[in-house]
Amino acid sequence: MSRRGYARADRPGRPATASAGSAPNTVYPARRSARACEGAAVGADIVIIGAGFAGAATAFHLARLGRTDVLIIEREASAGVHSSGRNAAIIREHADDAAEQALLHAGANVLRRGELAAFDRRGLFIVGPGQDEAARYCPRASGRGTWHPDDGTIDVSGLLGRYLEGQRVLYGVTVLDWTHGAHGLTVRTTEGDVDCRLLVNAAGPWAGEVGKLPLTPYNRHLMVSTPMPWVDGRWPVIWDGYRHFYFRPESGGLLFSCCDETPGRPGVYEEDPKILDTLQQRIETLQPALGAIAIRTTWVGQRTFAPDRRFVIGFDPRDERVFHVAGLGGHGVTASYAIGLRAAEIITGKLDGRDDPFGAGRLF
Numbered sequence: 001m002s003r004r005g006y007a008r009a010d011r012p013g014r015p016a017t018a019s020a021g022s023a024p025n026t027v028y029p030a031r032r033s034a035r036a037c038e039g040a041a042v043g044a045d046i047v048i049i050g051a052g053f054a055g056a057a058t059a060f061h062l063a064r065l066g067r068t069d070v071l072i073i074e075r076e077a078s079a080g081v082h083s084s085g086r087n088a089a090i091i092r093e094h095a096d097d098a099a100e101q102a103l104l105h106a107g108a109n110v111l112r113r114g115e116l117a118a119f120d121r122r123g124l125f126i127v128g129p130g131q132d133e134a135a136r137y138c139p140r141a142s143g144r145g146t147w148h149p150d151d152g153t154i155d156v157s158g159l160l161g162r163y164l165e166g167q168r169v170l171y172g173v174t175v176l177d178w179t180h181g182a183h184g185l186t187v188r189t190t191e192g193d194v195d196c197r198l199l200v201n202a203a204g205p206w207a208g209e210v211g212k213l214p215l216t217p218y219n220r221h222l223m224v225s226t227p228m229p230w231v232d233g234r235w236p237v238i239w240d241g242y243r244h245f246y247f248r249p250e251s252g253g254l255l256f257s258c259c260d261e262t263p264g265r266p267g268v269y270e271e272d273p274k275i276l277d278t279l280q281q282r283i284e285t286l287q288p289a290l291g292a293i294a295i296r297t298t299w300v301g302q303r304t305f306a307p308d309r310r311f312v313i314g315f316d317p318r319d320e321r322v323f324h325v326a327g328l329g330g331h332g333v334t335a336s337y338a339i340g341l342r343a344a345e346i347i348t349g350k351l352d353g354r355d356d357p358f359g360a361g362r363l364f
């Protein structure tokens, strides 16, 4: 096993500035210090595949529970290249599923304190059932619904960097497969073999392929307008999920989603040439007071779901040395703290993972 690529992520680099056409959330460059590799054993008690919110939050809580012999293997040169760096950064505590709602509540409550990363309690208005007026909170917004003052937006790159602080991360290395030995697993990677006792599949859009699970990544576009003088950066998120549309302030303009959902292939971010027409139509029919909008940046991200759209957190019923933290769908930022905690508690035996509503057994 070559030791090239080891880095301890305790000093996050200066966030890179987003360029037009790329996801705007910042990422941390890999630190490939040769000195950081010295003395590092090529192996770990627990190997985690993926340095997105699933893998990073799990490693964060494992460390808090005293399990520090953990190695994260990340195929990209930095963290947050895929779903965790391509999202809308909204902390929104609302899910149809009661079990997920509990994790969203627990996760959001911690993030709202702002101790892990800067949180903007800008509020969120849900257009739908309810008698409150959206225009009370955002003068350009139309519709009735309910006001949720404690929701808001978070510094996603800051949060991911916080989870990864002090973690041993092997960047630029892809996990290929693994085999069983007398004492555990041998994980085969593009840089050689790594021995471990437990392997955590936190591979995001690749989690289905990696863990042989029925998970599907779905593509979704986000669009950011040019700066507009009438936008107030303190406006809340306006969420019209029933009619597939949301917007919020971003970089002096507005960030939009038409809540599109197209099955995709992991890591393939094809833009739909019709997405701007769809956006214009949604604005005209749902939020006409926004008027004409010029879009500066569009990007695609992937939200990965199990068939029942519930998170997958648990041991693989086919292989007790494999644990999944996957299928985080559209809630992986909001619930990250609670998801990582639940995963770490099951792995360390603090929580009984049998009959867990998120268990992987339901998928077979």
Ligand SMILES: Cc1cc2nc3c(=O)[nH]c(=O)nc-3n(C[C@H](O)[C@H](O)[C@H](O)COP(=O)(O)OP(=O)(O)OC[C@H]3O[C@@H](n4cnc5c(N)ncnc54)[C@H](O)[C@@H]3O)c2cc1C
Pocket: 049, 050, 051, 052, 053, 054, 055, 073, 074, 075, 076, 079, 080, 081, 082, 083, 084, 085, 086, 087, 088, 089, 090, 091, 092, 173, 174, 175, 176, 202, 203, 204, 205, 206, 207, 210, 220, 221, 222, 300, 301, 302, 303, 325, 326, 327, 328, 329, 330, 331, 332, 333, 334, 335
């Ligand atoms: C458009 C969009 C908007 C969203 N908005 C929000 C929002 O506002 N609020 C919210 O809470 N959530 C939101 N989400 C959801 C959230 O972003 C995801 O749930 C979360 O980022 C998933 O994290 P992850 O770690 O599972 O996946 P990822 O971030 O994709 O991480 C998986 C990592 O695994 C690595 N990997 C994969 N295979 C291998 C391998 N074989 N070897 C080594 N490394 C590997 C990948 O390179 C990747 O870095 C949104 C998502 C999208 C796409």
